[in-house]
Amino acid sequence: MTTLTGIGYDSHRLTDGRRLVIGGVEIPHERGLDGHSDSDVLAHALIDALLGAAGLGDIGEHFPDTDERWRDADSIQLLEAVAAMVSARGMTMVNVDCTVIMEAPKLAPHRQAIRRRLAEAVGLEMKRVNVKASTGERMGFVGRGEGVAALAVAALYEPG
Numbered sequence: 001m002t003t004l005t006g007i008g009y010d011s012h013r014l015t016d017g018r019r020l021v022i023g024g025v026e027i028p029h030e031r032g033l034d035g036h037s038d039s040d041v042l043a044h045a046l047i048d049a050l051l052g053a054a055g056l057g058d059i060g061e062h063f064p065d066t067d068e069r070w071r072d073a074d075s076i077q078l079l080e081a082v083a084a085m086v087s088a089r090g091m092t093m094v095n096v097d098c099t100v101i102m103e104a105p106k107l108a109p110h111r112q113a114i115r116r117r118l119a120e121a122v123g124l125e126m127k128r129v130n131v132k133a134s135t136g137e138r139m140g141f142v143g144r145g146e147g148v149a150a151l152a153v154a155a156l157y158e159p160g
């Protein structure tokens, strides 16, 4: 059995007139994340972690933001597609761990809902999907409230 790990990182700008969708959960806030798809920064980081662990490139390669098919795409559906890609190649997910770095609003009230949504999307038990929250301590683009960043790691195993 071979163990595989991958990392993912993403960031999106906060802007007026957009929804704030993090890990497939819409969080009430006066601003949301800007971008081509629904700009779910956490789903995107997790997609890259899974693709990384599986050796399958990155999100931009699979879902280019120049492609109209992915305009306002539900990133949870992209995550489901990537999870299916991984299992189609005979790899099994072990766990994923994520950190959302955001100054406001507070992620804590939504953390369990996010874990549940991500767990369903990738086909893992909730205890194997961890979601953490951090802030920028008022430093940098996150600290100034200009954007949100997310990090993820994923572990897979491949029999043989």
Ligand code: MG
Pocket: 010, 011, 012, 035, 039, 040, 041, 044
């Ligand atoms: Mg992104």
